[in-house]
Amino acid sequence: MKKILVIEDTIEQSSLVADLLKEKGCAYLVAKNLAEASFAIQSASFDGVLTDLHFPEKEGASVTPPCGFAVLVMCAEKSLPVVVVSDIDHHFADYAKVVVNGIAKLHATGKIPFVMDSKDWPKGIQLLEEVMI
Amino acid sequence: MKIMVILGGSHIMSETMAEAYKKATPKMLKCGVSGNEVTPFSDHEIIVTTPEEALGTFLEHSPDKLIFAGTFNDGNEFPPFILVQRILTQSMDGDRSRFLYMNPISVLPFHKEPNFFLFMDIVGMANWFGLS
Numbered sequence: 442m443k444k445i446l447v448i449e450d451t452i453e454q455s456s457l458v459a460d461l462l463k464e465k466g467c468a469y470l471v472a473k474n475l476a477e478a479s480f481a482i483q484s485a486s487f488d489g490v491l492t493d494l495h496f497p498e499k500e501g502a503s504v505t506p507p508c509g510f511a512v513l514v515m516c517a518e519k520s521l522p523v524v525v526v527s528d529i530d531h532h533f534a535d536y537a538k539v540v541v542n543g544i545a546k547l548h549a550t551g552k553i554p555f556v557m558d559s560k561d562w563p564k565g566i567q568l569l570e571e572v573m574i
Numbered sequence: 575m576k577i578m579v580i581l582g583g584s585h586i587m588s589e590t591m592a593e594a595y596k597k598a599t600p601k602m603l604k605c606g607v608s609g610n611e612v613t614p615f616s617d618h619e620i621i622v623t624t625p626e627e628a629l630g631t632f633l634e635h636s637p638d639k640l641i642f643a644g645t646f647n648d649g650n651e652f653p654p655f656i657l658v659q660r661i662l663t664q665s666m667d668g669d670r671s672r673f674l675y676m677n678p679i680s681v682l683p684f685h686k687e688p689n690f691f692l693f694m695d696i697v698g699m700a701n702w703f704g705l706s
Contacts, residue, residue: 444633456667468633471664480657485629 443573444485445469448478448492448512449526458491458526458562465566475508482515489569490516493559494527494537507537513544513553520549522572526556526565577703578621578637579603580628580662582644582655596622599643602694614700625655632662639703640666640673643694674702 445462449455450473462469470485472478474496482490494509509525516523529537538555545553554568579599587595600620606613623631632640640662666672676694 442636452668455664459665459667468636469665470629470633470661472661473664477657477661481629481661484626484658485633487633 443467443488445569446472446478446481446485446487446490446492448472448490448496448509450474450493450496454493454559454562457560458566461562461566475511478508478512479515482512482519482521487521489573490521490523491562491565491569492523492525492527494525494529510540510544513541514547516553517544517548522550522569523548524554524556524565524569524572526559526562528559529557575618575639575703575705576621576635576637577603577615577618577639577641578623578628578631578635579641579643580623580625580658582625582642592624596624599694603696603699606696613696614705615696618705625658628658629661632665638672641676641699642673643676671703674699 443465445467447455447458447462447469449458449471455471455473459469459471470481470487472481478492481487490512492509492512494507496508509527513523513525515521525541527537534557541553541555545551550572552572554565554572556565556568558564581592581595581599599622601609603615603620604613604618605611605616621631621635621637642659663673676699
């Protein structure tokens with residue numbers, strides 16, 4: 442059974458991805474902010490991570506960089522497969538891509554797939570399955 | 575049904591006491607105070623863990639229900655139990671029929687191991703989970 446960490450701050454979205462993971466027979470934990478995500482990554486073993494980039498409750502409206510970048514660095518340090526599923530403002534998209542690709546170079550897999558649609562969890566799960574192999 | 579009991583407070587006991595506490599909890603739930611009873615928990619799997627190990631145990635066993643037994647309301651303790659509590663309840667969709675706070679759980683006399691009594695409201699817990 443694959444063990445997945447889901448990092449998503451909205452209940453609607455985390456419930457959606459949870460249902461998809463249950464259908465696939467995965468065990469999962471849900472973290473809603475950077476503190477919870479960091480604690481979970483340090484405290485338990487996971488096969489993969491699905492993460493949003495923005496956790497507004499912790500970041501505020503205009504703070505950059507988003508907390509999700511810190512999660513990606515933690516995953517890179519632990520060689521933990523990770524996929525980003527997040528809406529990106531078009532002003533921010535190029536910057537986000539550059540940062541995610543830069544962090545990917547630190548990752549053992551060399552890849553951090555990026556789904557630029559916060560509702561497309563099926564695609565995120567599919568990409569995570571590919572990088573977990 | 576798999577029921578995971580997370581024992582807060584085991585970190586402040588001696589190792590021997592904490593081990594005894596962990597062993598006693600499923601016996602108490604399944605066999606009652608006398609150790610020879612049938613309780614609403616008798617036919618169910620009881621998994622006991624500590625806050626430190628709770629996330630890993632949860633992933634390993636995918637329990638149907640959770641019991642937070644003991645003190646989980648002090649976020650200043652290490653490890654940060656409040657994070658364990660939040661992550662696990664979120665991972666159960668915040669569904670209050672799937673988790674229960676048992677606070678306080680009492681182990682008496684606390685320092686006279688191994689002669690201790692474990693007080694748990696078995697009937698109350700069973701009612702909460704619809705087991706009785």
